[in-house]
Amino acid sequence: MTQESMFAGSNTNTQRIDREKMADSMNTPLVNVVSGETAEPETVTNAELKAAACQASLGIEDGRIPDNKLTASTVWDDYHGPSNARLNRPAEYPTVGSWSAKYNNISQWIQVDLGVLVGVTGVLIQGRAYNVDARLLGGSDCCPQWVTEFKVQHSNDGIDWHYVLSHNNQDAMIFDGNTDQTTVVTNLFPTLVEARFIRIQPTAWNVHISLRFEVLGCQE
Known part of the structure; x- marks a missing residue:
């Protein structure tokens, strides 16, 4: 130069x-x-700024959310209950590393009660943990199960539910799920929602409805 x-x-x-x-x-x-x-x-809206800052894990994985705050539509049996749906939970015989629904249909769901209204910005989702004790439960390949697509509902009281909407604010958003048992998939909402209850409703799955999850939002 x-x-x-x-x-x-x-x-x-x-x-x-x-x-x-x-x-x-x-x-x-x-x-x-x-x-x-x-x-x-x-210009950046206050909601967008808040959503960008509010992506803390809200306590499912680390146990701050107690077992009785995790509930589901159905369970395969007592060893496949919603308390096993904590993100990254391993399979520990006799329980398994996931919630598994009793039925495979789009009426199944798992939900968390966060205890108070929280700004929620997304969810993390994961398939059923590989079972190191699979020989005790039916085979070395047990169990390749995960959710491939799902919707999310939110509620302030556990009675009136609303879907997280897509960017056009008209249709329930369909989120991408997993393609294997172990990878954690992050799904952020288009906008922050204020809610006490968050419900995951699987709409497509591999083999059987089974999942582990975490909720992201504003950490007090």
Whole structure:
């Protein structure tokens, strides 16, 4: 780079910065010198800022949420109950590493009671843990089970439920689930929702409805 071109680049940058500072101090919009068009400032809503900051795990995986706050529509048996649905829970004989529904249909669900209204921004989902004691439960390949698609509902009282809506705010959003037993898949909501109860409703699955999960939101 020649001395002349180096100084030219420096001067151009300085002029741009000075112009921005001047426009800011005068509280006037910047104007594109080439096109003459006014540059509209990017705006971020308070809801978007809050959602970006509120992605803490809310206590399913680490046990802050007690077992009796995890409930489900049905269970395969006592060894497949909702308390086994904590994210990253291993399979520990005789219980298994997941909640498993008794039936495979779209009426099945698992939910958590967070105890108070919380700003919720998403969920983490995982398949049924590989069972190191599979030989005791029917075979070395037990059990390749996970949810491939699901919807999420939220409620303030556990009675009136509302779906997390897609970006058009008209249809229930269908979230991507898992493709294996171990990978954790993160699904963020289009917008933050205020809720005490979060319910996962599987709509498609591999072999059988089984899952582990966590809820993300605003940590007090």
